[in-house]
Amino acid sequence: MSEVLRGRAWTFGANVDTDQIIPAKYAIYSLDEKKLGEHAMEGVPGNENGWSQKISAGDVLVAGPNFGCGSSREIAPVAIRGAGISVVVADSFARIFFRNSINLGFPILQSPTAAAAVKEGDELEIDLDEGIIRNFTQGDEYRCDSFPPFMNELIKMGGLVPWVRERLKERRARVSA
Amino acid sequence: MGMTMSEKILARASGRDAVRPGDLVLARVDFAMGHDLTIPPAGKIMREQMGAQQVWDVDRVAVVQDHFQPAKDIASAALGKMTREFAREMGIKWYFEVGQGGICHTVLPERGLVLPGELVVGADSHSCTYGALNNFATGIGSTDLACVMALGELWFRVPETLRFVYRNRLPQWVEAKDLILHVIGKIGVDGARSKAMEHTGEALTHIDMEGRLTMTNMAIEAGAKNGIMAFDEVTREFLEERAQRAYTPVASDPDAEYEKTLEYDAEAVPITLARPMSPDHTASIDEVAGTRVDQVFIGSCTNSKIGDLRRAAAVLKDRKIAPHVRLIVTPSSAQVARQAEREGLIGIFMDAGAGWTVATCGACLGGHMGVVGAGEVCLSTSNRNFPGRMGDPTAQVYLSNPVVAAASAVAGEIIHPKEVVGKELVAV
Numbered sequence: 001m002s003e004v005l006r007g008r009a010w011t012f013g014a015n016v017d018t019d020q021i022i023p024a025k026y027a028i029y030s031l032d033e034k035k036l037g038e039h040a041m042e043g044v045p046g047n048e049n050g051w052s053q054k055i056s057a058g059d060v061l062v063a064g065p066n067f068g069c070g071s072s073r074e075i076a077p078v079a080i081r082g083a084g085i086s087v088v089v090a091d092s093f094a095r096i097f098f099r100n101s102i103n104l105g106f107p108i109l110q111s112p113t114a115a116a117a118v119k120e121g122d123e124l125e126i127d128l129d130e131g132i133i134r135n136f137t138q139g140d141e142y143r144c145d146s147f148p149p150f151m152n153e154l155i156k157m158g159g160l161v162p163w164v165r166e167r168l169k170e171r172r173a174r175v176s177a
Numbered sequence: 178m179g180m181t182m183s184e185k186i187l188a189r190a191s192g193r194d195a196v197r198p199g200d201l202v203l204a205r206v207d208f209a210m211g212h213d214l215t216i217p218p219a220g221k222i223m224r225e226q227m228g229a230q231q232v233w234d235v236d237r238v239a240v241v242q243d244h245f246q247p248a249k250d251i252a253s254a255a256l257g258k259m260t261r262e263f264a265r266e267m268g269i270k271w272y273f274e275v276g277q278g279g280i281c282h283t284v285l286p287e288r289g290l291v292l293p294g295e296l297v298v299g300a301d302s303h304s305c306t307y308g309a310l311n312n313f314a315t316g317i318g319s320t321d322l323a324c325v326m327a328l329g330e331l332w333f334r335v336p337e338t339l340r341f342v343y344r345n346r347l348p349q350w351v352e353a354k355d356l357i358l359h360v361i362g363k364i365g366v367d368g369a370r371s372k373a374m375e376h377t378g379e380a381l382t383h384i385d386m387e388g389r390l391t392m393t394n395m396a397i398e399a400g401a402k403n404g405i406m407a408f409d410e411v412t413r414e415f416l417e418e419r420a421q422r423a424y425t426p427v428a429s430d431p432d433a434e435y436e437k438t439l440e441y442d443a444e445a446v447p448i449t450l451a452r453p454m455s456p457d458h459t460a461s462i463d464e465v466a467g468t469r470v471d472q473v474f475i476g477s478c479t480n481s482k483i484g485d486l487r488r489a490a491a492v493l494k495d496r497k498i499a500p501h502v503r504l505i506v507t508p509s510s511a512q513v514a515r516q517a518e519r520e521g522l523i524g525i526f527m528d529a530g531a532g533w534t535v536a537t538c539g540a541c542l543g544g545h546m547g548v549v550g551a552g553e554v555c556l557s558t559s560n561r562n563f564p565g566r567m568g569d570p571t572a573q574v575y576l577s578n579p580v581v582a583a584a585s586a587v588a589g590e591i592i593h594p595k596e597v598v599g600k601e602l603v604a605v
Binding site for chain 2: 015020023028030031044048065069071072073075092094096098099100103104148150159163164167168
């Protein structure tokens, strides 16, 4: 059974960096996903008075090229998830944001066609396994770039934490064998 | 087919004879770093979620108190405390307390902890800095760091390599910072996205290790995975009294495959600044001269090592900053601060009217000791000027080299340093 997500689109432009996704001053809440979520995307000019209160759980963030550039802060994808966003679709991702999302098991999809076509408020349905985005508002469909199997595997098993747990278990078994 | 030095390091670390761009490898890490914003989540993930009770090798992890330390408020005191307790409980050998270390990306090279041929990761985006020392160094997240601390291994995608060739020599007043800003201006903040930037060419032979570290430091500002340089006499000399371990340099094969080679005439590079609000929004000094500034910040892992401070002091000696300007000078490490004290640089800064702070990331990330307010203009020697990076999102941040920064503090506006000091800079 493939996993399907549904929600409204929230759109952003090119090179949205991590200071805009979650300003450094909120790094003091690095262990509190809910609190981070309250301030997600607040650094984007125009969102000074907040953004996350407009989000319904399951909504989709759609962005231009190089989304998440800048710092290595893992609280960037954590804040977006904390705000209730179920998946991020972008023209392309900056590499540390990309890694962090995969490691967290937080779904991200790369689709230049979707990033160019989707308008704010569009109703989207996303089939993660098939890598297909359906736009009910525009009656359109977009295909996503595929990731290497290992990355899909990581997202599916819930990220790097369960993967490391498995490896630690193997190592302990080897030591005691 | 030959390999680039980035590929050679990833091949060796993953136990393979060869790797190609796009390969996913599981590689053994030689050194890892975390700081007061990334150790608390990484430590918690490692111990509570992954179930690891110790780090894989206590000699190969550095923990640095630098971002919001000395603690700027109660919440950052809690993060500092968690960081300290984690280092103590794990028995981390390279723990740097407030006042003893400084900014991680200056501390690790100056203590000889990151060496040629090694695979280095740091839970901070500017960890690419270390590549000037002929290693593969890249920034990672907190879950990544937890994985490395638990296993000593991490997954990597082998990057394509872009080769940058710098012909000739940088002219007077033009520094490594100007060169890397010039390159970022040409290729854009995603121009090297997820790729390796290999810097080569004659111009580099005339750039000292500090300047080289400034260049690799900003690889991430072009979106790169790492910045890397060949091992040479400058590298060997820098490491002579510092290296904590034996090391094996790597060189790119003559028939290594590059995705692209980009050539620049170093002699034609002007003094280059980044304008608001992006590091690739560059301009030559002539285009931005006359811009009035409210704050000048000389600091950060990019441009606040001893040579940077010497040149800034040479501008400021026997001069005063403009009455409407505040100048903040933040050394990048305790060793740099101690040396500046020995050489009398701190007195020069203070006589000029500057504020001298403890070594910390501080103002660079809008943390503390120099956060900028709404609509203010700041000229900074740091690396990044996206909206809100140094404080209020409406603040206008320019990036420059330290000589331009010091001269502009005196003039009260962005200015060519020759207008302040005359034909040449006289060393203090």
